[in-house]
Amino acid sequence: MEKTGGVENINVSADGITGEYAPEPLEEQVPRTRGSGLGALREAPEMSHSQHNQVVREGKLASVHSWELVTAVDGPGTRLTLFLSGCPLRCQYCHNPDTFQMRSGHAVTLNDVFKLVKRYRAIFKVTGGGLTISGGEALMQVNFVRNLLRRCHQEGIHTCLDTSGFLGANLADADLKNLDLVLLDVKSGDEATYHEVTGRPLVPTITFGDRLAEAKVPVWVRFVLVPGLTDDPENIAKVAQIARRWPNLERLEILPFHQMARDKWENLGLNYQLADTPVPTKDQVEAAKNIMREQGIQQVFSS
Numbered sequence: 001m002e003k004t005g006g007v008e009n010i011n012v013s014a015d016g017i018t019g020e021y022a023p024e025p026l027e028e029q030v031p032r033t034r035g036s037g038l039g040a041l042r043e044a045p046e047m048s049h050s051q052h053n054q055v056v057r058e059g060k061l062a063s064v065h066s067w068e069l070v071t072a073v074d075g076p077g078t079r080l081t082l083f084l085s086g087c088p089l090r091c092q093y094c095h096n097p098d099t100f101q102m103r104s105g106h107a108v109t110l111n112d113v114f115k116l117v118k119r120y121r122a123i124f125k126v127t128g129g130g131l132t133i134s135g136g137e138a139l140m141q142v143n144f145v146r147n148l149l150r151r152c153h154q155e156g157i158h159t160c161l162d163t164s165g166f167l168g169a170n171l172a173d174a175d176l177k178n179l180d181l182v183l184l185d186v187k188s189g190d191e192a193t194y195h196e197v198t199g200r201p202l203v204p205t206i207t208f209g210d211r212l213a214e215a216k217v218p219v220w221v222r223f224v225l226v227p228g229l230t231d232d233p234e235n236i237a238k239v240a241q242i243a244r245r246w247p248n249l250e251r252l253e254i255l256p257f258h259q260m261a262r263d264k265w266e267n268l269g270l271n272y273q274l275a276d277t278p279v280p281t282k283d284q285v286e287a288a289k290n291i292m293r294e295q296g297i298q299q300v301f302s303s
């Protein structure tokens with residue numbers, strides 16, 4: 001992947017999937033990884049089961065799916081997006097079903113992730129970017145997330161969490177101070193539809209959003225528009241009504257459903273229920289944006 005971040009003389013080439021990356025040289029040689037998703041990150045050394053549990057509890061080790069460097073997605077500027085493994089939701093349209101199970105990720109230390117993030121500081125500074133922690137559901141590994149957010153925040157690196165909010169209660173109020181932005185997925189405004197889409201209740205997401213509002217943490221709400229599943233006008237209006245509770249809302253993004261994850265579902269032997277679902281037309285996306293605007297949300301974007 002080749003990104004310029006819109007800035008002359010800064011060529012960023014990084015991709016946690018293929019392992020191709022070419023920023024400034026590492027201070028020390030890092031062994032190639034075993035997995036396919038770690039790029040410059042290495043797997044943690046072998047350790048006993050009890051040692052492993054201990055460092056996980058201390059938030060010094062996480063199950064990582066992959067990372068990548070992106071621009072204009074996952075927050076402002078050029079972002080290092082870290083995908084953690086494990087998710088308690090089962091969204092019908094999930095484009096990362098290979099992150100469902102925590103055990104399928106790679107064990108990586110906090111120090112190694114932090115070192116990787118710091119390598120991109122100059123790019124973050126120039127582009128207004130930073131770290132985005134995503135998943136899966138990152139808050140399944142809350143101790144690791146807490147430590148990483150704190151360390152980055154102390155270093156002045158912009159921090160962003162991409163979450164469904166379902167496990168928002170795992171974060172303490174003190175943790176919220178280390179967050180510069182939250183991408184909060186409101187997967188449906190209607191409770192029954194939310195449950196149909198994710199297999200989980202909607203309320204924890206709203207509760208977490210309320211806490212973010214109280215703590216004045218900027219929020220971008222994201223909503224995936226799926227024809228026949230989430231596109232009922234009433235459901236869309238309810239998403240907007242939830243989002244407008246929050247004065248810290250900076251924008252609302254409508255993400256049109258796509259079929260790019262179909263192969264992943266099939267290769268994992270999982271039941272993909274949206275195989276015959278069409279992607280939304282431009283008119284459908286525009287109609288959804290208009291419903292949001294009618295509900296009083298002006299900063300509505302779509303990808």
Ligand code: SF4
Pocket residue numbers: 087088089090091093094095096097099135136137164
């Ligand atoms: S919350 Fe995200 S990672 Fe989890 S199932 Fe839904 S879309 Fe997939």
